Amino acid sequence: MKQFISRRSFMKATGAATALTAVSFAAPAASAEETNCFLGDKSAVTILYTNDVHTYIDKKSPELTYAAIAALKKSYxxxxxxxxxVxxxxxxxxTAYGxxxxxxxxxxxMNEAGYDLATPGNHEFDYGMARAKAVMKEADFTYISCNWVDLRTGLKVLPTIKMFTIGGARIAFVGVTTPETFTKSTPAYFMNASQTKYIYDILGGDDGQKLYNAVQKAIDKxxxxxxxxxxxxxxLGVDPSSSPWTSEEVIAHTTGFDAFIDGHSHxxxxNKQVADASGKAVTLTQTGSYFKNVGKMTIGADGTITTELIHTYEGAxxxxxxxxxxxxSAVDDMLGEEIAVGDSKFYINDPATGKRRIRSGExxxxxxxxxxxxxxxxxxxxLHCDIAIMNGGGIRTDVDAGPWSFKTCKTVSPFGNVACLMSVTGQQIQDALEFGARFVGSDGKENGGFLHVAGARYEIHAxxxxxVLTDDKNVWQGSATTPRVTNVEIYNKTTGTYEPLNPSATYALAGMNYTLRNLGDGFAMFDGATLIKDYVSEDYLVMSSYAAMFGGVDGNGLPHLSSANSPLADYPGYLLNYEEPYGAGRIQIIW
Known part of the structure; x- marks a missing residue:
C-alpha cells in the first residue's frame, strides 16, 4: 500500500542561515556592558519580564501578546x-509561528516591542548553532549568559552581565542558561563537524559546582x-529533574543576588523567597509560559523589591x-489546509490531573x-520497519477532537526533525528504552527522552x-547494571504476534534524527549503527502523511482519525486504541 499526500512547497522566510565564525561577544570594558540611560535622581524602577513564550503569538485581546506588552511598557x-x-x-x-x-x-x-535584554533558553539552539548566533545578532537587545563557553578559546560566548544605569541606580543582570541545553536541544550542535568532541560547553557539573562558580564570578564582576x-x-527552572542546576540551588550556593527572574520549568x-549562601532572602519569580502572565518587578526608591504577575492587558x-x-495570516495560509478529522481528543496531558504525562507515561x-x-x-x-520510537519531549500539545490541518501537525511537532531508519541490535533497543525510562517513578520527574513506541511493547519497574550510566551532561554512557525495563516485545507482522526482544538480533528501528543520530536527549547508544535511510520527511509531514492514510472519509473528503480507520487496523493483533487517552497499553508501568 503506497500512498502519498499532496502538499504545498513551503519556503522559509529566512533562507539558509549562514555559518558564523565562533567569537566571544564579551568585552572587558565596563562601558561595553552598560547602557548610558541615567534618568536623574533615585526613583522607582519597573522591570517587566517574560519567559517561555514559545512563539504563542496568536492570542486575542485582552490576552497578553507582544503588542500588549509593548503598549504596557510604553504606558510606563x-x-x-x-x-x-527582559x-x-x-x-x-x-509553534509553527516560530x-x-x-x-x-x-x-x-521582540525588537518592535522594545525588549532591552534576554538570556538564551535551551530552545534558542533548536535551529542549530549558526542560527542561534544569527538570532542573537538580529536582536536589537543584548543576550547574556555567564556559563556558555567556547572551549576552543576558553572565553564566554556572550556577555556575562548587563548593567543599566536607570532611576539613579546601577542595576546589573546576570545571565544564566540551563546546562540541560545539551540534551534538551541537540548535543551535536555543540560539537565539531565530525561529532568527535564538544567545542562549546554550558557549564554545569555533576554537583552543580561549575555552574555555581560561573554565576558567582559574574555576580562578583x-x-x-x-x-x-x-x-x-x-x-534554569525549579523542577526536581533539573537538579543540581535549578534556580533555587544556584541562589542557595551563591551570594549577591537581590532577585532572580527565572524560566524553563513553566x-x-x-514571589518566592529563597535564602542564599549567606542566609539573605532573594526574590525568585517566574511567569509560567505561553504569555499566561507578564511579570512586573518594582525596585522602590527605598530599595524594596516587589513582584506581581499581570494576566491581561487591554492596550496594544x-x-x-x-x-x-x-x-x-501567512503561516495559517501556508499550513491551514485541513487534512483529517479527529474523532477523539489526543492527549499529552493527563486528563485526570492536567499534568504533562507525555514525558513519563503512554x-x-x-x-x-x-x-x-x-x-x-x-x-x-x-521498507521493513520493526519498531519506531518517539521521544515525549518532541510531542508538544493536546489536540482537541475536530479538524486537523498541516498546522495542527506542525504545532504538535514543530522542531523540523526528520525521520530516519537504522539497523540496530536488540541490545541497543533495550538500552534506549531503559535510558528513556530512567526517571519514571522518581518523584514525578519528567524526561523529554521518555520513549513512545510503535510495533513494540514493554514494562517499566518503577x-x-x-x-543507567550517564556522563555529567546526562548523555548515555553504558547499559543499566540492573534493568528496570523488562518484557520488551516486538510485533511480528507475519505472525501477528508480539515476540520477545533478542538482544543479539538485528532490527530495523525508525525514529527522528534528533534521537537516532544527533544525541538528542542524550541517546548515544546508537553510535555506530548502520543507516538504512535518512531524511525522508520532516516530523510534521510524517504525521500528516499518516493522518491522510486513514479511512472513514466523510462528505468533505476528510479521513477520520479513529482506531478502526487506521491502516494499522489491518495488522492482526496490533495494539491500537486512540479512543483511550492513556493509549493502547504498549507501556506498562509496574509499581
Whole structure:
C-alpha cells in the first residue's frame, strides 16, 4: 500500500542561515556592558519580564501578546517612569509561528516591542548553532549568559552581565542558561563537524559546582563595576529533574543576588523567597509560559523589591500587532489546509490531573505519533520497519477532537526533525528504552527522552533504582547494571504476534534524527549503527502523511482519525486504541 499526500512547497522566510565564525561577544570594558540611560535622581524602577513564550503569538485581546506588552511598557514610559523589559528564554521555538522562519519574525516582534535584554533558553539552539548566533545578532537587545563557553578559546560566548544605569541606580543582570541545553536541544550542535568532541560547553557539573562558580564570578564582576542591585536572568527552572542546576540551588550556593527572574520549568511563581549562601532572602519569580502572565518587578526608591504577575492587558501597540497579524495570516495560509478529522481528543496531558504525562507515561497522541513513523516506513517508503520510537519531549500539545490541518501537525511537532531508519541490535533497543525510562517513578520527574513506541511493547519497574550510566551532561554512557525495563516485545507482522526482544538480533528501528543520530536527549547508544535511510520527511509531514492514510472519509473528503480507520487496523493483533487517552497499553508501568 503506497500512498502519498499532496502538499504545498513551503519556503522559509529566512533562507539558509549562514555559518558564523565562533567569537566571544564579551568585552572587558565596563562601558561595553552598560547602557548610558541615567534618568536623574533615585526613583522607582519597573522591570517587566517574560519567559517561555514559545512563539504563542496568536492570542486575542485582552490576552497578553507582544503588542500588549509593548503598549504596557510604553504606558510606563509615557508616565515618565523608569522601565526595562527582559526575557528569560525559550522565545523562538514552540509553534509553527516560530519554526516556519527559524524565529526571525519572533525576534522582529521582540525588537518592535522594545525588549532591552534576554538570556538564551535551551530552545534558542533548536535551529542549530549558526542560527542561534544569527538570532542573537538580529536582536536589537543584548543576550547574556555567564556559563556558555567556547572551549576552543576558553572565553564566554556572550556577555556575562548587563548593567543599566536607570532611576539613579546601577542595576546589573546576570545571565544564566540551563546546562540541560545539551540534551534538551541537540548535543551535536555543540560539537565539531565530525561529532568527535564538544567545542562549546554550558557549564554545569555533576554537583552543580561549575555552574555555581560561573554565576558567582559574574555576580562578583557586577559588584566590582558598582552595581546597586544584582538580578539573575536565568533559564534554569525549579523542577526536581533539573537538579543540581535549578534556580533555587544556584541562589542557595551563591551570594549577591537581590532577585532572580527565572524560566524553563513553566512555573507560575509570583514571589518566592529563597535564602542564599549567606542566609539573605532573594526574590525568585517566574511567569509560567505561553504569555499566561507578564511579570512586573518594582525596585522602590527605598530599595524594596516587589513582584506581581499581570494576566491581561487591554492596550496594544498598533505596529507590533500588525507585524504579528501579517505573519499569523501567512503561516495559517501556508499550513491551514485541513487534512483529517479527529474523532477523539489526543492527549499529552493527563486528563485526570492536567499534568504533562507525555514525558513519563503512554498517551494516545504518543501512540499516534510513533505509529505515524512506523507506518511511513512500512507503507509509504515500503521498507521493513520493526519498531519506531518517539521521544515525549518532541510531542508538544493536546489536540482537541475536530479538524486537523498541516498546522495542527506542525504545532504538535514543530522542531523540523526528520525521520530516519537504522539497523540496530536488540541490545541497543533495550538500552534506549531503559535510558528513556530512567526517571519514571522518581518523584514525578519528567524526561523529554521518555520513549513512545510503535510495533513494540514493554514494562517499566518503577520502584527499582536507575542504574543507567550517564556522563555529567546526562548523555548515555553504558547499559543499566540492573534493568528496570523488562518484557520488551516486538510485533511480528507475519505472525501477528508480539515476540520477545533478542538482544543479539538485528532490527530495523525508525525514529527522528534528533534521537537516532544527533544525541538528542542524550541517546548515544546508537553510535555506530548502520543507516538504512535518512531524511525522508520532516516530523510534521510524517504525521500528516499518516493522518491522510486513514479511512472513514466523510462528505468533505476528510479521513477520520479513529482506531478502526487506521491502516494499522489491518495488522492482526496490533495494539491500537486512540479512543483511550492513556493509549493502547504498549507501556506498562509496574509499581
Amino acid at each position: 514610559e509615557d508616565a515618565g517612569q523608569n522601565v526595562l523589559l 526575557d528569560a528564554g525559550d522565545h523562538i521555538q514552540g 519554526s516556519m522562519d527559524d524565529g526571525e519574525t519572533i525576534i522582529k516582534l 557586577a559588584k566590582f563595576l558598582g552595581a546597586t542591585y544584582i538580578i539573575g536572568l536565568g533559564h 512555573t507560575v511563581m509570583e 501597540d498598533a505596529a507590533v500587532a500588525a507585524t504579528a497579524a501579517e505573519w499569523i 498517551t494516545n497522541l504518543g501512540d499516534f505519533v510513533a505509529d505515524g513513523i512506523y507506518t511511513y516506513f512500512n507503507e509509504i517508503e515500503e 520502584m527499582m533504582p536507575n542504574t
